[in-house]
Every structure is written in structure tokens, then in C-alpha cells.
Amino acid sequence: MSVFKGSNIYSVDSKGRINIPSRMRKSISPEANETFTITRGFEKCLFVYPQDEWVKIENKIRALSQTNPQHRFFMRMLLQQATESQLDAQARITIPKELLEFAAIDSEVFILGLLDHIELWNPQEYKAYLAAQQKSYAEVAEMVLWNNDG
Amino acid sequence: MSVFKGSNIYSVDSKGRINIPSRMRKSISPEANETFTITRGFEKCLFVYPQDEWVKIENKIRALSQTNPQHRFFMRMLLQQATESQLDAQARITIPKELLEFAAIDSEVFILGLLDHIELWNPQEYKAYLAAQQKSYAEVAEMVLWNNDG
DNA sequence: ACACTGGTGGGTAAGTGTGGGTAGAAGAGG
DNA sequence: CCTCTTCTACCCACACTTACCCACCAGTGT
Secondary structure (H helix, E strand, O other): OOOEOOEEEEEOOOOOEEEOOHHHHOOOOHHHOOEEEEEEOOOOOEEEEEHHHHHHHHHHHHOOOOOOHHHHHHHHHHHHOOEEEEOOOOOEEEOOHHHHHHOOOOOEEEEEEEEOEEEEEOHHHHHHHHHOOOOOHHHHHHHHHHOOOO | OOOEOOEEEEEEOOOOEEEOOHHHHOOOOHHHOOEEEEEEOOOOOEEEEEHHHHHHHHHHHHOOOOOOHHHHHHHHHHHHOOEEEEOOOOOEEEOOHHHHHHOOOOOEEEEEEEEOEEEEEOHHHHHHHHHHOOOOHHHHHHHHHOOOOO
């Protein structure tokens, strides 16, 4: 079970390679075989799943009803741009251009560990995302941790 | 179960290392493996959780719905700056620059034991926090201990 | 007075992030 | 069908940061 956490701002080189921070690298289970699946996130960002975690998602999707239009749409969105990528000798993964373009990532990337997966953001987009939040961290924390929806 | 209490003012060296007061060190359960997770607090301070206590928080987060935008925001805020750190041979932990900057901690730190976790403050910020409280200790105590929201 | 505990400071080697070069594979065009 | 071009994957090299190690000082209790 992976436990990615922390964040870094790293550079994306001219070949579209992104380094996985060593701290996160150490959280990858050996079952992942140094393989990741990259797909588009719910916001304007990318999700990077180690293989062992991705398999769990695949299984969930398999269980969905093929006849439900909403389910089909969800599957298409999730899988449309899903790409596998392996770590190179320097522990980097190569991200396809289309995905980088989707998340508007160019020379710099904000890398965020979220337990079972890693998120990739354009640093500016992430800032904008934070700024767009209506409630403060403390307010949301109270709601979430104590199930107080007030 | 940890029971941190008391407070100290210690120095932060040029490498961002902070000593854990020996009194608190003795409160750390062996299950923590001399490992801590540091993250940002709700106020302008840092939370330091021994590993065994942090795992409890992680499990709460894992149970959250990934599809709820508020939950995602909370996870990002909590995990964004979360860093693991191990005690060195001198019983110190290293705090990353970004976290020290967030809490405005430079050469000195106010260390506060709060049962399950330790808080790190800039001594001046802590003073300001105390000064900003509208109600007296006694008034708040009455509200908290007797659920009197008066 | 000495030993021991607790807090502080700094040097060095290994690890980590970044950039570029080259060869092989895949695709387009003659 | 062969050739040229483009893209990808693997390799190597360098600069910087981190973590580990050792040393010192002050206070306390024996």
C-alpha cells in the first residue's frame, strides 16, 4: 500500500520527462514494478498511479454497468488518455504531450503526493485552485473530520 | 498512545534541525520507530506527529470520498506539506525550508506538547496568538469543559 | 571533582535533481 | 521496397543537497 505525501516543484525537461521525488519513490511498493499509469485528473491536473494501485481502479471500473450511459462516459474519460510509463534509470517518467497540454504543464510541474496516487499540476494552476476555494483549510478540516456539514 | 505535554524554547540550527525535548522524547511510543510526520497546522504553526499517531490520521483520510471536491481539497492541504523525518543520533528532526517559512520560524522555535502531537511555533507568533484571544482562559475553559457555548 | 545527560554546531561522503548525447524503433514519403 | 526523418529510450556526467558522523559545552547529580 502506497503512502505518497509531500510536494515538490520540479522541472520538466525538453523531452517531457518528470522526475519522481526520491521521497515518493521510497513509498512505491515493489509490486508496482516501477510502472505507472498516467491519466487526466478531475481538476486540471494529471493522476499518476503506481501499477498496483491502478489495478484496483481497473477492477472497480470492470464492475460498472456497460449499459448505463453515465458509467460509459466516466470510463471513456478515465481511459481515453490513460498511458503506461516506466521509470528510467534516473527514476523519471515520460509524459505524453497531449497529457502535458491538458494540464497546461510546460517547463515546471508541481508534484503532489496523495497517498495512493501522485498528482501533477502546473504550479500556477494549483495556486489558482487554492485561491478559488471558498472555505479555509481549518473550516474544511472541521467539516471533514467531524462530519459537521454546517 | 503518546502524551506530550509542556513547552520549551529551543534553537533551530543553520540546517533546519530542531531538537525534541528529552521530556517529550520519553513520551514517544516505541511503535513510532523514531519517525515523525510534520505538516502545517491550522494556525501559523507546524504539527509534528509520531508515526503511530499519524497512521490514525492517514486511515481517516483514506476513508474519505475521492469524488467529493471538499474532501479532495482537505487531502491536498493536509498532505501537500507533509514530510517524514527520522530522529538523528542527537534526537533531532530536520524540518524542510518550506515548512519553516510557512510558520515563520527562523533561529528559535517554541515547542509545545499537545498529547497526541507536538506543535512548533515562532515564539513571537505564539505570543501574538495568545494576545489575539478575546476570552480569558477561565471563560474558554468553562465553555469547553461544560459545553456551554454561552 | 567527576561522570552523565541534554542541547548545539559543523564536516564529509553518499544520494538526488538536471541536462545532454547517441543509438534504435516507428512512421512518412519517394 | 527502400530511404529519410522523427521520436523514443537508454546512457553518461555534473552540481547541489541531504543525511550521517563526530566533537563540544553547559548544567546536574553523585
